[in-house]
Amino acid sequence: MTNGWEATPYVELSREQWSGLRRNTPLTLTEDELKGLRGVDDPIDLAEVTDIYLPLTRLLNLHFTGGRQRGAAVSTFLGTGAGPAPYVLGIAGSVAVGKSTTARLLHTLLARWPEHPRVDLITTDSFLYPNAVLAARDITHRKGFPESYDRRALVRFVADVKAGRPEVTAPVYSHLEYDIVPGATQTVRRPDILIVEGLNVLQPAPPAALAVNDYFDFSIYVDAKVEHVRNWYLDRFHKLRRTAFEDPRSYFRHLAELSDHEATEFARNVWRDINERNLVENIAPTRGRADLVLHKGADHSVRRVGLRRI
Ligand SMILES: Nc1ncnc2c1ncn2[C@@H]1O[C@H](COP(=O)(O)OP(=O)(O)O)[C@@H](O)[C@H]1O
Numbered sequence: 049m050t051n052g053w054e055a056t057p058y059v060e061l062s063r064e065q066w067s068g069l070r071r072n073t074p075l076t077l078t079e080d081e082l083k084g085l086r087g088v089d090d091p092i093d094l095a096e097v098t099d100i101y102l103p104l105t106r107l108l109n110l111h112f113t114g115g116r117q118r119g120a121a122v123s124t125f126l127g128t129g130a131g132p133a134p135y136v137l138g139i140a141g142s143v144a145v146g147k148s149t150t151a152r153l154l155h156t157l158l159a160r161w162p163e164h165p166r167v168d169l170i171t172t173d174s175f176l177y178p179n180a181v182l183a184a185r186d187i188t189h190r191k192g193f194p195e196s197y198d199r200r201a202l203v204r205f206v207a208d209v210k211a212g213r214p215e216v217t218a219p220v221y222s223h224l225e226y227d228i229v230p231g232a233t234q235t236v237r238r239p240d241i242l243i244v245e246g247l248n249v250l251q252p253a254p255p256a257a258l259a260v261n262d263y264f265d266f267s268i269y270v271d272a273k274v275e276h277v278r279n280w281y282l283d284r285f286h287k288l289r290r291t292a293f294e295d296p297r298s299y300f301r302h303l304a305e306l307s308d309h310e311a312t313e314f315a316r317n318v319w320r321d322i323n324e325r326n327l328v329e330n331i332a333p334t335r336g337r338a339d340l341v342l343h344k345g346a347d348h349s350v351r352r353v354g355l356r357r358i
Pocket residue numbers: 087088141142143144145146147148149223224288292300
């Protein structure tokens with residue numbers, strides 16, 4: 049642990065230093081529950097939950113409690129007596145880095161703390177433009193890039209939740225159908241914590257506008273070397289070929305029938321032309337805006353944690 053007067057705003061902790069900060073936070077998750085939360089091809093185990101995620105929930109619980117006190121001070125000052133605003137947690141990182149597992153785990157673990165039992169999770173794919181709109185704008189090959197999202201609708205959604213609106217609805221994206229599901233919605237009802245997970249949640253706002261991260265109380269960036277994420281993407285792609293892609297409703301149904309070699313070629317091209325480009329041009333440059341960075345090694349486990357102290 050370093051705590052001198054370096055220019056970096058982060059204090060960097062080794063896995064061992066970080067796991068020691070769990071203190072007496074209890075493990076409230078079973079192996080079976082963890083199985084239901086891990087993503088395709090994510091080898092996360094209970095040791096990772098104990099060493100990485102329990103200290104993280106302890107930190108978030110402390111931060112949540114501090115935020116509530118600050119919120120109460122403002123409403124006492126104003127004499128409004130308004131109830132507490134939902135605490136908003138952003139989770140960013142590349143395609144295939146494992147953000148969804150991090151988000152689902154935090155969703156479950158945070159809800160087991162008595163101070164914040166109501167936790168909701170939204171992924172920003174809900175705010176992708178439908179494929180028909182992407183095609184009309186000639187940006188089909190840019191899915192996941194900032195311009196492929198209805199950013200105003202996303203900001204409005206989070207602003208409404210933060211403002212305490214009783215019911216806020218969002219569209220639903222299906223990975224299976226690779227598109228927004230027509231007419232489907234999900235509703236968030238005044239949670240204690242809202243988790244907002246997505247590739248671009250740390251993107252700065254355009255001039256004179258607000259970004260979704262202006263509403264974040266805390267943000268996490270899930271980080272790994274590009275070559276590791278590429279391998280995870282390719283491995284997952286092959287696993288999906290033998291599972292989700294065989295579903296007759298899958299947009300990628302035809303890929304289940306390609307040879308291994310042809311499928312690898314296809315996945316390599318999608319990775320290189322879309323996901324890696326988006327990572328390098330748009331996502332990785334936002335890492336330094338996160339309050340906490342989880343640095344993963346080649347085997348997916350978190351090796352180091354950077355925590356912003358200023
Ligand atoms: N084509 C697909 N079909 C079905 N599920 C998918 C597909 N692509 C990704 N997923 C799943 O969707 C979730 C989000 O994936 P992604 O956006 O790559 O983020 P991350 O890997 O960081 O969680 C993961 O649980 C992943 O396994």
